[in-house]
Amino acid sequence: MNPDDTIHWLIGRLGVSSLPILPAIENPTASELVGAGAASVAIFGAIGAVIFITWLGAWKTLWFDWLTSTDHKRIGIMYIVLALVMLARGVIEGVVMRTQQAFGLDGGFLAPDHFGELFTTHGTIMIFFVAMPLIAGIANYVMPLQIGARDMSFPVMNQISLGLTATGAALIMISLVIAQFSTGSWAAYPPYTGLDFQPGPGPDYWIWTIILAGIGTTMSGINFAVTIYKERAPGMTLFRMPLFTWTMLCTSIIMIFALPPLTVAALMQAADRYLDFHFFTNDLGGNMMNYVNLFWLFGHPEVYLLVIPAYGVFSETIATFSGKRLFGYNSLVFATMAIAVLSFSVWLHHFFTMGQSANVNIAFGIASMCIAVPTGVKIYDWMATMYRGRIRMSVPMIYAIGFFYLFTVGGLTGVMLANPTISYQVHNTLFLVAHFHNVIIPGVVFGLMSGYFYWFPKAFGFRLHEGWGRAIALFWIFGFSFTFFPLYVLGFMGMPRRSVSYTNPAFEPWMMVALFGAGLIFAALVSLFIQLRVSIRDRENLAVPVGDPWNGRTLEWSTSSPPPHYNFAVPPTVEDRDDFADAKAKGRAYQEPDAYEDIEVPENTPIGMIICVFGTLLGFALVFYIWWLALVSAVVIVVAIIARTFNLSTTRTIPAAEVAEEHRAWLAQVRATKAVTREAETKSTNHGLAGLETAPSDGEPA
Amino acid sequence: MKHPILHPGMNLGPHHGQAHYDAERVTFGFWVFLMSDLIIFGLMFATYVTMANPTGLAGGPGPKDAYDLTNVYAQTMVLLVSSVTFGMASLAMRFERGSGPITLWLCITLALGLGFLTLELLDFSNMVEAGAVPSRSGFWSSFWGLVPLHGLHVFVGCLWISIMMIQMRIFGLAPVIKTRILRLGLFWHFLDLIWIGIFTIVYLGALSS
Numbered sequence: 001m002n003p004d005d006t007i008h009w010l011i012g013r014l015g016v017s018s019l020p021i022l023p024a025i026e027n028p029t030a031s032e033l034v035g036a037g038a039a040s041v042a043i044f045g046a047i048g049a050v051i052f053i054t055w056l057g058a059w060k061t062l063w064f065d066w067l068t069s070t071d072h073k074r075i076g077i078m079y080i081v082l083a084l085v086m087l088a089r090g091v092i093e094g095v096v097m098r099t100q101q102a103f104g105l106d107g108g109f110l111a112p113d114h115f116g117e118l119f120t121t122h123g124t125i126m127i128f129f130v131a132m133p134l135i136a137g138i139a140n141y142v143m144p145l146q147i148g149a150r151d152m153s154f155p156v157m158n159q160i161s162l163g164l165t166a167t168g169a170a171l172i173m174i175s176l177v178i179a180q181f182s183t184g185s186w187a188a189y190p191p192y193t194g195l196d197f198q199p200g201p202g203p204d205y206w207i208w209t210i211i212l213a214g215i216g217t218t219m220s221g222i223n224f225a226v227t228i229y230k231e232r233a234p235g236m237t238l239f240r241m242p243l244f245t246w247t248m249l250c251t252s253i254i255m256i257f258a259l260p261p262l263t264v265a266a267l268m269q270a271a272d273r274y275l276d277f278h279f280f281t282n283d284l285g286g287n288m289m290n291y292v293n294l295f296w297l298f299g300h301p302e303v304y305l306l307v308i309p310a311y312g313v314f315s316e317t318i319a320t321f322s323g324k325r326l327f328g329y330n331s332l333v334f335a336t337m338a339i340a341v342l343s344f345s346v347w348l349h350h351f352f353t354m355g356q357s358a359n360v361n362i363a364f365g366i367a368s369m370c371i372a373v374p375t376g377v378k379i380y381d382w383m384a385t386m387y388r389g390r391i392r393m394s395v396p397m398i399y400a401i402g403f404f405y406l407f408t409v410g411g412l413t414g415v416m417l418a419n420p421t422i423s424y425q426v427h428n429t430l431f432l433v434a435h436f437h438n439v440i441i442p443g444v445v446f447g448l449m450s451g452y453f454y455w456f457p458k459a460f461g462f463r464l465h466e467g468w469g470r471a472i473a474l475f476w477i478f479g480f481s482f483t484f485f486p487l488y489v490l491g492f493m494g495m496p497r498r499s500v501s502y503t504n505p506a507f508e509p510w511m512m513v514a515l516f517g518a519g520l521i522f523a524a525l526v527s528l529f530i531q532l533r534v535s536i537r538d539r540e541n542l543a544v545p546v547g548d549p550w551n552g553r554t555l556e557w558s559t560s561s562p563p564p565h566y567n568f569a570v571p572p573t574v575e576d577r578d579d580f581a582d583a584k585a586k587g588r589a590y591q592e593p594d595a596y597e598d599i600e601v602p603e604n605t606p607i608g609m610i611i612c613v614f615g616t617l618l619g620f621a622l623v624f625y626i627w628w629l630a631l632v633s634a635v636v637i638v639v640a641i642i643a644r645t646f647n648l649s650t651t652r653t654i655p656a657a658e659v660a661e662e663h664r665a666w667l668a669q670v671r672a673t674k675a676v677t678r679e680a681e682t683k684s685t686n687h688g689l690a691g692l693e694t695a696p697s698d699g700e701p702a
Numbered sequence: 703m704k705h706p707i708l709h710p711g712m713n714l715g716p717h718h719g720q721a722h723y724d725a726e727r728v729t730f731g732f733w734v735f736l737m738s739d740l741i742i743f744g745l746m747f748a749t750y751v752t753m754a755n756p757t758g759l760a761g762g763p764g765p766k767d768a769y770d771l772t773n774v775y776a777q778t779m780v781l782l783v784s785s786v787t788f789g790m791a792s793l794a795m796r797f798e799r800g801s802g803p804i805t806l807w808l809c810i811t812l813a814l815g816l817g818f819l820t821l822e823l824l825d826f827s828n829m830v831e832a833g834a835v836p837s838r839s840g841f842w843s844s845f846w847g848l849v850p851l852h853g854l855h856v857f858v859g860c861l862w863i864s865i866m867m868i869q870m871r872i873f874g875l876a877p878v879i880k881t882r883i884l885r886l887g888l889f890w891h892f893l894d895l896i897w898i899g900i901f902t903i904v905y906l907g908a909l910s911s
Contacts, residue, residue: 218738221738230730231727
């Protein structure tokens with residue numbers, strides 16, 4: 001072998017030119033500098049994190065208490081941390097794109113390829129590494145607590161799911177520093193993402209990111225569904241489950257059935273790119289319409305996968321902050337299920353213009369419009385819940401009100417787009433971009449942000465700062481409105497989406513308004529981190545150790561904040577829907593059980609981290625054709641999994657005495673705490689014990 | 703008295719104690735996984751059907767030029783019999799005949815599984831000689847995406863059977879070993895089911911059109 005071959009064998013198609021910093025030095029245009037700046041932020045961010053953890057002396061804690069933990073609560077928190085880091089990148093990319101288009105009349109500062117990378121990574125990150133980990137994180141934390149379970153059904157698989165999601169996120173962060181990401185958008189339509197048009201590593205990054213993270217999400221879906229079906233506490237019948245748990249059941253069913261099409265589509269694309277297959281190529285019988293169908297067979301259920309948990313969060317917060325039982329519980333459950341089922345019957349509306357007959361189009365158009373019906377039912381149910389309730393205009397309620405107004409607009413523009421004749425007029429314009437941001441931001445983001453605020457005190461034992469919380473909510477509401485309403489207008493004016501620049505000066509003023517809105521969203525992002533910092537600083541004043549700061553109605557509020565590893569000292573016996581509200585009213589809450597029992601909890605294991613690290617290496621090696629590394633990583637993963645099955649002692653026992661001691665200490669704390677009324681909810685006297693108050697109208701009319 | 707059935711498929715029965723009750727959650731979870739896997743196969747089948755036309759063949763060799771029904775029939779029989787032998791292993795476990803008969807039936811199943819894979823590889827090599835390779839056309843891409851995917855599943859199944867035989871020797875018939883064999887059984891029969899689809903749709907379907 002000559003030296004060139006050796007190097008090629010060793011590092012595949014990696015080369016010095018893969019680093020974006022070097023072209024920026026050779027050719028310092030604004031576009032290259034932005035790219036190099038982003039790469040440096042990623043590098044310095046990683047170095048900074050390492051230094052920070054070392055400075056805290058927290059490596060041991062990080063490894064033993066977090067990375068190897070199988071506790072659903074810790075896994076949930078790690079998901080959310082991952083999502084917040086990725087949110088920062090996603091929002092900044094959005095702001096850069098808005099800035100480019102604001103100055104994009106006859107040019108702008110970004111090169112077209114760079115703009116293409118930006119909208120590709122922005123979409124991929126926001127869907128797969130912000131919205132989905134936020135949902136997985138909140139669900140992981142909250143859902144087992146809501147049904148009175150000790151953990152998920154498969155705690156180790158849960159850890160592996162997190163590891164695979166982190167793998168995908170790591171690959172997409174590496175793409176910032178080494179070589180370029182795909183320019184083919186998050187939907188990655190071939191043949192443009194095929195070898196003929198993008199021979200570089202970009203689409204390969206997308207493929208392996210999606211496949212690895214997608215497998216993780218499928219496993220999460222299985223885990224959530226089995227947990228909900230099999231781990232409920234005694235008395236927790238399906239129709240006593242809190243609405244958030246119901247929505248997670250629907251979402252996990254979608255995960256189980258809708259992620260496989262994505263995996264198949266991405267694997268076929270990989271076969272085309274790596275093994276000279278012809279699934280989607282232009283020549284030799286490839287058929288790109290198969291890709292489009294497969295992708296949206298995933299893609300449309302996916303958007304409901306995202307928004308349904310947000311409906312669940314709103315169902316919890318609106319009931320809690322109205323001090324009332326949820327109105328129309330049954331109709332909400334059936335509406336959610338109806339949406340989950342219908343979500344599989346509408347995928348074709350993403351490509352009305354791609355050659356089907358008018359009859360096929362209209363069938364899918366009608367199916368799409370039908371989804372508005374159960375969604376409307378929900379909105380009315382939530383409003384009826386608020387009617388004559390004792391409403392506190394706290395942070396989650398601000399989000400909820402913003403959601404009502406803005407999401408309804410987004411839903412209505414969706415009904416417009418569901419009409420094929422209108423879709424023909426506005427397809428591929430900014431109208432569409434405005435529409436889906438209008439459902440995803442007020443729906444998914446508002447929902448998850450209010451969920452983050454609502455359950456944060458449960459996870460950490462102190463509330464988030466109320467004032468900053470309100471500021472963030474308002475920044476999101478107004479930021480969204482200023483950014484995306486102008487895009488509707490621009491869509492009607494005919495501006496195509498994904499344009500790096502334009503020549504019509506009439507677009508410019510609207511773009512400036514959108515840029516102002518993007519600034520507000522950026523302010524929301526910054527405030528989110530300030531809020532966290534301020535709340536950690538003031539945690540003594542915000543502490544709610546008793547665990548029920550909002551006069552909550554469901555089981556997760558009936559345990560301490562943060563809850564012990566085993567969640568409940570004894571499994572709760574459920575007697576009513578909104579069981580904890582019922583327990584407080586009837587004096588069943590905070591009782592000492594007759595007897596305590598030993599509790600078995602899963603042991604820590606490094607398997608998730610092994611899969612995360614070697615999964616990342618595997619993905620990286622495949623992107624750069626480093627075959628030896630790919631083989632080694634794959635072998636390590638397989639051997640690690642097999643070796644794991646030879647370990648049969650995977651649990652440890654917490655003795656009853658220890659459980660009793662912890663539980664009695666908490667009960668003593670409960671008795672020593674002064675209960676507060678809802679007037680004092682946001683004050684420092686709120687230690688998480690709610691005083692008994694009767695609502696002016698108790699629940700649904702008889 | 704009839705005992706309540708805890709999960710779909712063969713239940714171990716209450717005389718197995720903990721293993722019987724542990725099986726409820728893990729077997730249910732495995733069924734859910736199989737449903738998800740079934741979607742993958744379903745979509746591969748759908749792709750194959752959309753490619754089985756002159757456009758998809760792109761002037762290359764067609765099904766009649768490459769498929770050898772005799773071999774495929776032999777593969778079918780070997781795999782179907784292996785499902786029966788696995789069933790015998792499951793029954794031996796359910797009726798507590800000890801690890802001897804279970805190991806014996808698993809050995810036979812493994813041999814049949816490996817026999818299937820050998821026949822399949824032979825078939826594949828003949829197809830390559832006939833020019834029916836994935837790079838030739840969209841149709842052959844869809845074939846090579848589907849049938850070897852099933853073969854890969856069978857290979858994983860064989861690996862799993864071998865691991866279970868090792869673990870039975872080390873741990874005996876511990877509850878977790880029993881529930882693993884229960885799930886392995888579901889997996890093995892599932893592969894049979896997929897093969898029925900492959901035999902009918904991929905081979906007979908394409909040859910008859």
